[in-house]
Amino acid sequence: MIEARELTKRYGDKTVVDRLSFTVKPGEVTGFLGPNGAGKSTTMRMVLGLDAPTAGEVHVNGRSYAGHAAPLHEIGALLEAKSVHPGRSAVGHLTALAQTHGIGRRRVDEVIDLAGLGSVAHKRVGAFSLGMGQRLGIAAALLGDPEVVMLDEPVNGLDPEGVLWIRNLLAQLAGEGRAVLLSSHLMSETAQVADHLIIIGRGRLLADTSVADLVEASLGGVRVGTDEAARLGPLLAGPGVSVTSSGDGELQVAGLSAREIAAVALRHGVLVHELTPTGVSLEEAFMELTRDELEYQSAPASGRTER
Structure with missing residues (x-):
């Protein structure tokens, strides 16, 4: 699992992550959501030890990432799919990673097949499409058969078949008891795969809840049809309850x-x-939930500009 406690990151006088605490539990897909600039990428980099926290701590399976002798067996991550030397082949890239942990060639072949890269395994990564690069990044994340999987925008660039593959893969990983952290801007996809949600804004925790509970808390209410609306309305009214009539x-x-x-x-x-x-x-x-936490906000669309 991933455990963050009072995790904080400052750059000069700017606080990017602000006393953030959460847990990503085994057997669940946890959606990690927030507007642009919310601090998601910085948080994930701190999980992997790529950025050092200003304060607080984050552990993967009870230790910091650097404290693990073989971290690829603990957590597999996809943060930037294009961070691969373009002159290497897919199999060459994965083999190089595998050798750092004593992982055999058989496992390399397994993740290539799992990611659907068999036909391009020996082609230069520089010629890969965005979707193929995503598949390679996911193959690399799974290379060490880790207990924790952390993916940033994994469906970016994938076609519908690839999106369905990711959806099924995430469910399978959680079903095997792994802890899965999924960062995405695609709410429809997150709603279909996530069991739990961590939502942040301006580096602060806004919600740590299930999808169902978040949606229920945001319900517009219940539409009630009755021929006795004038009588029922006052019976329902009370503290914390609002009742409006449509007149019909x-x-x-x-x-x-x-x-x-x-x-x-x-x-x-x-x-x-x-x-x-x-x-x-x-x-x-x-x-x-995030209306007041946006760092970048578009202006309302206007009509045709006169020329």
């Missing part, structure tokens, strides 16, 4: 679940013919 026999209720609304209606003999949670997507929940 529908109520919009925030602060109560559909089950709680049904219980109130039943207790007072009110017939309800619709209870529909008006949920939001992970993307909408994320945007709501």
Whole structure:
């Protein structure tokens, strides 16, 4: 697992990561989310010992990355797929990495096959497409059969078949009991594969929760259909609960679940013919949570410019 405690990184007077604490647990895919400039890349670099924390600490399987005699067996990471000498072949690159840890050629062949690179294994990496480079980076991350896998934007440049492959691979890795940390800007993909979420903004922890709990906390409420809206509304109102009427026999209720609304209606003999949670997507929940944490914010789209 990955354990960060009060992790902090400053560059001069700028705090990039601010007392960040979280745990990436075995058997789960943890989505690591945040706007551009939130500090995700810096955090992942500190996990790998590429950047030294200003304060706090981060451990992989109980030790700092540098404290492991064979770190590729502990954590495999993809941070920058293009950080490979362009003159090397895929098999040459992986073989060089394998030799640093005494990993045999058989394992090199296994990860090449796993990543679907068999047909290009002996071609120069400099001629690879972005998607092929991503596959090579993932093969390198899995080379040491690590207990922890950390991937930054792994589906970048992949075609639909590649995206499906990544989705299934992440589920398989977590199912094998590995801890998986996935950083991505693609909320739809994250929603499909992540069991847990760590969301940061301006280097600070905003949420450490499950996908379901984050979305539920951002629900627009429950749409209630009843012929007795005028009677049911006051029965539902209370501290932390808002009830609005559409005027056509529908109520919009925030602060109560559909089950709680049904219980109130039943207790007072009110017939309800619709209870529909008006949920939001992970993307909408994320945007709501990080609205005030954006370092870069686009201006609203305007109409056609006059010339």
